[in-house]
Amino acid sequence: MKMVYCNENSFLVNNVRNLLEAEQINTFLKNEFSQGAVGEVSATDAWPEVWIVNNTDFYQAMKIVHSSQQAHKGSDWVCADCEETNNASFEICWHCQGEHPQR
Ligand SMILES: [Zn+2]
Structure with missing residues (x-):
């Protein structure tokens, strides 16, 4: 399992996750519900993260994450x-x- 994306904005994290799931890459979220707990843990630890289940998907996942970030620069x-x-x-x-x- 590897983390492929992390952002303080859970909307962006879900967006990336949806892109990956659309390519049949199995993902799961970490810290999905932790935003209300900021203050108990350090801010970065509380950021939602997208993880992939199969490391063999890592290269393709990073390509998708990368191209989604490129789009954001439009x-x-x-x-x-x-x-x-x-x-x-x-x-x-x-x-x-x-x-x-x-x-
Ligand atoms: Zn608005």
Whole structure:
């Protein structure tokens, strides 16, 4: 088992997990529910993490994670409803589920 992705934003972590699951890579989450426990553990320890079950998937998983991060470097967009910044790959606002202005 290996960790392939970790972020303080559980929405991003779930996004990566969904991408991996779509490619038939078995994953599980660590620290999924720990965000409410910040303060008891150090902040980074509490970040949700995506792990893969089979190490043989590692190379493909990292490729998917990497390309998802590349997509994020595209043009971020700002939600018209809550003014939260969203990554280019998001179809809807991670914060309020508002719609992408051009989609
Ligand atoms: Zn929003």
